[in-house]
Structure formats: C-alpha cells, structure tokens
Amino acid sequence: MNEYSETNGEQQENNEQLPKAIEESEKKADENKPLSDREVMEHTANIWQYTEIIDDGTEMHNEFHEKFSKTAFGNIIGARVRGKAHKHNGTNCDDYFETAFTEDFAAAVVCDGAGSQRLSRIGSRVSAESAANYLKDNLSELFSKDISIKDRLCADISSEEFMSACGSIALLVQNSAREALKAQNDELSRLENDERYLNVLGRKPVISDMSTTFLAAVVVPLGDGKERFIACVQIGDGCICALDTKENGERSVKLMGEADSGKFSSETVFLSQNTVSDAAIASKTRVSRGNSDIIMLMTDGVADDYFPAAPMMQRLYIDLCLNGILPMSGGEETPKAPAPISYPAVSAERQSVSLQYAKQLAEDASTESMKALWEKRDMLGAYSLGAYGISLGEKPEERLRVWLDNYNERTSFDDRTLVIIDLKDRNKDV
Amino acid sequence: MSDYLRRLPVYLLLDCSGSMTGEPIEAVKQGLKTLLSELKSDPQALETAYLSIITFDSTARQICPLTELFSFKEPQISAGGATALGGALKVLAECIKNEVRISTKEQKGDWKPLVFIMTDGAPTDDIDEGINALKQVSAGNIIACAAGANANTEPLKKITNNVLMMNNLTTGDMAQFFAWVSSSVKLSSKSVDAKPGEAVVLPPPPQGFVIVP
Structure with missing residues (x-):
C-alpha cells in the first residue's frame, strides 16, 4: 500500500516550501487513516439530492405515512419513509404497512417491495392492506365464535388446549399471506390492460413486477394482561422482534422470524406461490407466549441498521426512547454530553435535524458494550432529546416518522418502515 | 469503518504489458483520475463502493488493496513486459477470498463484487487455472x-459472458471506457437494494464499443 505513496510525485514538488510540505504530509498522514463512518456521512450529507417522484401515470406513493392507534391494551405506532436513495433518484417509496386491532388483539403487516421491480410498491400496498383486513375480519370472527380461545391460550404450553388455540391463530396469520398474494393477482388483472402500465413497462405487467417481502404479527394479550401470545409469519428480509424491556441480558430479545438471505447481501425471497405453500410457510411461522411488552416489525431499511438483531434490537429500543418516540423512564435531568448529532434533512427544505444515537453512548459497536448499555437503559434520560429541549413533533407517530426519515447510518439509504406494538404503557395516556 | 458496513467491492484488472507503453498507459492513468473524481461526487458510491486495482504484465499483483474512495490514492503504474492475465485472475480470486465478506449470522455480507478487466492483447500465460480459481x-x-x-476476445469469453470490444487505444476511447466503468459502479451502488441473484444491469456501452456476442 505504501509502495505508491512514497513515490508520489506531488509530494516531491512541495519539498522546497517547508510549511506547505508539513501541511501536505499531515494531510497525507490523515489520508492514510480511513475516515470514520461519521466523517464520511458528514461529507455525503451535503451531496444527497432531494428529487420529487416522477409521475409516469402509474400509481404513486406518498413520501411517507404514519399511523397511531390506541387500543385497550397498548398503542400501535407505525411509520414509513422514502429512503434517501429513492429521494436522490426521484423514485417511489416501495415499503407499505397496515395495522388493525380490536379489544382482543393487535395485528400489523409490513411489506418491502423489491427495489428491482417496477410495480413492487403496488405489490407491497395491496399485500399489507389485504392481509391486515383479512386478519381483522377473521380474528374478530374467531374470537367471537370460539369464546374459550383466550383461556386455552393461557393453558399449559404442551397441552392440547393450547396447541389447538395456537394452531387456529397461526393458521390465520399464514392465510393472511395467501390472501395478500391473491390480492396481488387481483390487482394485476385490474392493471393488465391499463395503457399507462403497458406504456411504462413496454409490455404487460406480470406477477413478479409486484414482488414484495411480507411480515405479519398478531398479538393477543392474555389473562391479567401480563402474558401475551404472539404469532408471526416472515417471508423475506426485515425483522420481527419481541422485546421484554424488564428482562436483562439476551433473554430480553426474542426474534420472531428469520430473514431468508443468500450468501451475499440483498439476496432474499418474496411472497409467492412457493413461499406460501404449506411446507414453506410452516418454516416461516413463529409463535410465542411470554412477557414481551414491545413487538416491532420492520423492513430491512431499519433492520440492517440494527444487525445482528440479537442484541441490537435493544439498541433500537433505546434509540426510540432517547428520541422521544417511546417514553423514557429515567427522568430528564440536566442534559449530559454527548449531545445529539445534527445532519441536514434530505428534503426540499434541508432543515437541520438533531437526533440522539444510542451508539454514541455505548463504548463501541460490540455486543458486550450493547449489553452494558442495556443494563443502564433506565438511566439514560439525561442524553435524551427531551433533556436537550428538542422535540421531533407533537404526536408519537410523527416523532417516529421524523426519526426514521433522519437518522443517519452509513450505506443506509433504503426505504424505512417500523411498526411498534407497545404494550408497556397500557395504563397511561400518551 | 464499522464491521457491519455493507460494501460494494469493485476490482479493476488492468493490463500493463509492454504494448501499453506510451499513450495507452497515460490514458489509463488519466482514466483512473476521472473515475475517482466522478465516483467521489456520488453519495451512494462514496458510502458504499470500495476500489481495488490489480495490474498485470509479466506477473500480476494487487497494487491497491480494497480501499474506500475517500482514502483511495492513485497508484503509480507503468507499462512493460508480457500479459499474465491468468495470473491476474488468480490474484483476483485470492483477493476476493480475503477481502470480500460473506453474510453470516453475525456479519452482514458485502454486495457482490463488480470486476472490470481491461486488456490490449492475448494472455501469455495459462488462463484456465485462473478461471478455475x-x-x-x-x-x-x-x-x-x-x-x-x-x-x-476469445480468452475473455471463457472468463465472462460480458465482453466489450474497444476498437482503438486512444486517450479518448480510454476515457470513455473509464466513464462507463464509473456509471456502472454508480448504477450498481444505486441498485444495491435490488434483490435476489439477478444479472447486473449495466449502462449501455459507449460509442465505438462493441458487445462481443
């Protein structure tokens, strides 16, 4: 590596002017040191462009979407934002999410349309909407007809009662994926002869144009409200995670799915006839009963920034608390350094947005440091945006959206979607 | 660089044999300069792309290890000797093995490497061993x-289905080649959210370049 820097012609030219030579060699020394991720991002922050979505006559997606639901047992907070790469290149946000609830359950569906497919944003929208509707209708019916189901979900985990109740709900979650695929086919037949789509694609649209990942979760609070039953299906990348924020160490993180990724990055699978077949979907289904109080579903735009998910989902939770999206226990005293970090937003206004990063508070990026930080999770109030007198918005869903839209990680420029089912705070008003 | 960074590795294999002496090698140097400054103006390439250069004459060597664009310094290159393309492929295989990270449970893998080979002659060594490696x-x-x-072009077709032919070795043609490499890297760094094992989408080759069938 030094072979060529020593014989660098420019350096020799400057040898006669001593001060300049020193400056140059200092610069050279600096150049030998790789830049930190933050230094790189400080530079690139100014070259990201904001480009509006180009209207070609086909379905356009909003820049972002946010949704808040207050249920009898907790809150559902969701938001999706258009990724920096999509903003830079003037393309649509391909992510979509939908949520549903009754007094018995909460359900969330998150989809990430394939970046390489031209109509994947439509695939993700119809998949999320149809699956959430399906879950709402069919779970409501199940709970009204099968009145003992909640009691059976509380039964011994190895008992037949539990297994049958668990099976009924898991089957509905699996069927919601099938329903989503059906909705894609219905949408396809609607668009097939639409001239605008024929023009944009130069051919008839096909089902693979709508390729999307599919993540669905159903949460049923049980008995005294402490235990929860969770059933999930995850097809493709992203992450579904159940956190028990009262638990220490590794036991607090439960991963409710697996990203089917290949050898190299970005090799993943999508919702398809193959992936919803009985055998395939069984391996993508997870159920759990326990004390988890935060359930999160996210596309890879967020999940990749918190890798490996165990234990980094703990860091995600701390980031949500530090930035005022989830309540911070631990008080907001006098602010303590390190202060929040500001970057210009990739928007038409380019306003500066300050955010706090749990990363800053951990000694390094290792899992050991993460463990140490998790132990201190209830004592971090002094680092929060609140302690610094900063608020990302009036409502939690707005704060989530602003945070998703502005947190900076190197090489993270995909669409971001996060849905949080927060069972932690069920007795308090937000 | 953090351990969890997902990189787009780009390898340039450049022919520095005797026949490249004079205008061709100067054109390569100039092309590299332009390539770097082009890529440095693109935020996605800047955050993602890592560049390495392997040169070959009578032997082959990696003269720049896989380095991020900010820290990348233009190498000193000169022409002379034979065309050890086979050796260069072996060096490439070794570098990919050592430098490119594969996804595991604990580690995010890099994007698939993008490799550009530029040669003005026929290999003077055995390329089959390199292809096997x-x-x-x-x-x-x-x-x-x-x-x-x-x-x-025959030996190149044994290496890959993507073979381009550039008719002349002038400064202008070489500049076009490097401009095309630059837009290919930019396009790849843009499509890094593209999903499973599809063929890489490259911009159309510059004028005067022929795609060898």
Whole structure:
C-alpha cells in the first residue's frame, strides 16, 4: 500500500516550501487513516439530492405515512419513509404497512417491495392492506365464535388446549399471506390492460413486477394482561422482534422470524406461490407466549441498521426512547454530553435535524458494550432529546416518522418502515 | 469503518504489458483520475463502493488493496513486459477470498463484487487455472474489455459472458471506457437494494464499443 505513496510525485514538488510540505504530509498522514463512518456521512450529507417522484401515470406513493392507534391494551405506532436513495433518484417509496386491532388483539403487516421491480410498491400496498383486513375480519370472527380461545391460550404450553388455540391463530396469520398474494393477482388483472402500465413497462405487467417481502404479527394479550401470545409469519428480509424491556441480558430479545438471505447481501425471497405453500410457510411461522411488552416489525431499511438483531434490537429500543418516540423512564435531568448529532434533512427544505444515537453512548459497536448499555437503559434520560429541549413533533407517530426519515447510518439509504406494538404503557395516556 | 458496513467491492484488472507503453498507459492513468473524481461526487458510491486495482504484465499483483474512495490514492503504474492475465485472475480470486465478506449470522455480507478487466492483447500465460480459481469464490459480476486491434476476445469469453470490444487505444476511447466503468459502479451502488441473484444491469456501452456476442 505504501509502495505508491512514497513515490508520489506531488509530494516531491512541495519539498522546497517547508510549511506547505508539513501541511501536505499531515494531510497525507490523515489520508492514510480511513475516515470514520461519521466523517464520511458528514461529507455525503451535503451531496444527497432531494428529487420529487416522477409521475409516469402509474400509481404513486406518498413520501411517507404514519399511523397511531390506541387500543385497550397498548398503542400501535407505525411509520414509513422514502429512503434517501429513492429521494436522490426521484423514485417511489416501495415499503407499505397496515395495522388493525380490536379489544382482543393487535395485528400489523409490513411489506418491502423489491427495489428491482417496477410495480413492487403496488405489490407491497395491496399485500399489507389485504392481509391486515383479512386478519381483522377473521380474528374478530374467531374470537367471537370460539369464546374459550383466550383461556386455552393461557393453558399449559404442551397441552392440547393450547396447541389447538395456537394452531387456529397461526393458521390465520399464514392465510393472511395467501390472501395478500391473491390480492396481488387481483390487482394485476385490474392493471393488465391499463395503457399507462403497458406504456411504462413496454409490455404487460406480470406477477413478479409486484414482488414484495411480507411480515405479519398478531398479538393477543392474555389473562391479567401480563402474558401475551404472539404469532408471526416472515417471508423475506426485515425483522420481527419481541422485546421484554424488564428482562436483562439476551433473554430480553426474542426474534420472531428469520430473514431468508443468500450468501451475499440483498439476496432474499418474496411472497409467492412457493413461499406460501404449506411446507414453506410452516418454516416461516413463529409463535410465542411470554412477557414481551414491545413487538416491532420492520423492513430491512431499519433492520440492517440494527444487525445482528440479537442484541441490537435493544439498541433500537433505546434509540426510540432517547428520541422521544417511546417514553423514557429515567427522568430528564440536566442534559449530559454527548449531545445529539445534527445532519441536514434530505428534503426540499434541508432543515437541520438533531437526533440522539444510542451508539454514541455505548463504548463501541460490540455486543458486550450493547449489553452494558442495556443494563443502564433506565438511566439514560439525561442524553435524551427531551433533556436537550428538542422535540421531533407533537404526536408519537410523527416523532417516529421524523426519526426514521433522519437518522443517519452509513450505506443506509433504503426505504424505512417500523411498526411498534407497545404494550408497556397500557395504563397511561400518551 | 464499522464491521457491519455493507460494501460494494469493485476490482479493476488492468493490463500493463509492454504494448501499453506510451499513450495507452497515460490514458489509463488519466482514466483512473476521472473515475475517482466522478465516483467521489456520488453519495451512494462514496458510502458504499470500495476500489481495488490489480495490474498485470509479466506477473500480476494487487497494487491497491480494497480501499474506500475517500482514502483511495492513485497508484503509480507503468507499462512493460508480457500479459499474465491468468495470473491476474488468480490474484483476483485470492483477493476476493480475503477481502470480500460473506453474510453470516453475525456479519452482514458485502454486495457482490463488480470486476472490470481491461486488456490490449492475448494472455501469455495459462488462463484456465485462473478461471478455475475464480470458480472457487463467488466472483460476482465480471466485465471484460478487449482494447485495441490486437486484443483477443476469445480468452475473455471463457472468463465472462460480458465482453466489450474497444476498437482503438486512444486517450479518448480510454476515457470513455473509464466513464462507463464509473456509471456502472454508480448504477450498481444505486441498485444495491435490488434483490435476489439477478444479472447486473449495466449502462449501455459507449460509442465505438462493441458487445462481443
């Protein structure tokens, strides 16, 4: 590596002017040191462009979407934002999410349309909407007809009662994926002869144009409200995670799915006839009963920034608390350094947005440091945006959206979607 | 650089044999300069792309290890000797094995490497061994460019299906080649959210370049 820097012609030219030579060699020394991720991002922050979505006559997606639901047992907070790469290149946000609830359950569906497919944003929208509707209708019916189901979900985990109740709900979650695929086919037949789509694609649209990942979760609070039953299906990348924020160490993180990724990055699978077949979907289904109080579903735009998910989902939770999206226990005293970090937003206004990063508070990026930080999770109030007198918005869903839209990680420029089912705070008003 | 960073590795294999002496090698140097400044103006490439250069004459060597664009310094290159393309492929296989990270439970893998080969002649060593070595690693997407009238496309077609032919070895043609490399890297760094094992989408080759069928 030094072979060529020593014989660098420019350096020799400057040898006669001593001060300049020193400056140059200092610069050279600096150049030998790789830049930190933050230094790189400080530079690139100014070259990201904001480009509006180009209207070609086909379905356009909003820049972002946010949704808040207050249920009898907790809150559902969701938001999706258009990724920096999509903003830079003037393309649509391909992510979509939908949520549903009754007094018995909460359900969330998150989809990430394939970046390489031209109509994947439509695939993700119809998949999320149809699956959430399906879950709402069919779970409501199940709970009204099968009145003992909640009691059976509380039964011994190895008992037949539990297994049958668990099976009924898991089957509905699996069927919601099938329903989503059906909705894609219905949408396809609607668009097939639409001239605008024929023009944009130069051919008839096909089902693979709508390729999307599919993540669905159903949460049923049980008995005294402490235990929860969770059933999930995850097809493709992203992450579904159940956190028990009262638990220490590794036991607090439960991963409710697996990203089917290949050898190299970005090799993943999508919702398809193959992936919803009985055998395939069984391996993508997870159920759990326990004390988890935060359930999160996210596309890879967020999940990749918190890798490996165990234990980094703990860091995600701390980031949500530090930035005022989830309540911070631990008080907001006098602010303590390190202060929040500001970057210009990739928007038409380019306003500066300050955010706090749990990363800053951990000694390094290792899992050991993460463990140490998790132990201190209830004592971090002094680092929060609140302690610094900063608020990302009036409502939690707005704060989530602003945070998703502005947190900076190197090489993270995909669409971001996060849905949080927060069972932690069920007795308090937000 | 954090351990969890997902990189787009880009390898340039450059022919520095005797026939490249004079205008061709100067054009390569100039092309590299332009390539770097082009890529440095693109935020996605800047955050993602890592560049390495392997040169070959009578032997082959990696003169720049896989380095991020900010820290990348233009190497000193000169022409002379034979055309050890086979050796260069072996060096490439070794570098990919050592430098490119594969996804595991604990580690995010890099994107598939993007490899550009530029040669103006016919290999003077055995390339089959190099091709075999490459098969042992996932080399990703390889684009070979046969530059000038004396370049032989046959051995290149054994390496990859993506073979381009550049008719002349002038400064202008070389500049076009590097501009095309630059837009290919930019396009790849943009499509890094593209999903499973599809063929890499490259911009159309510049004028005067022919795609060898």
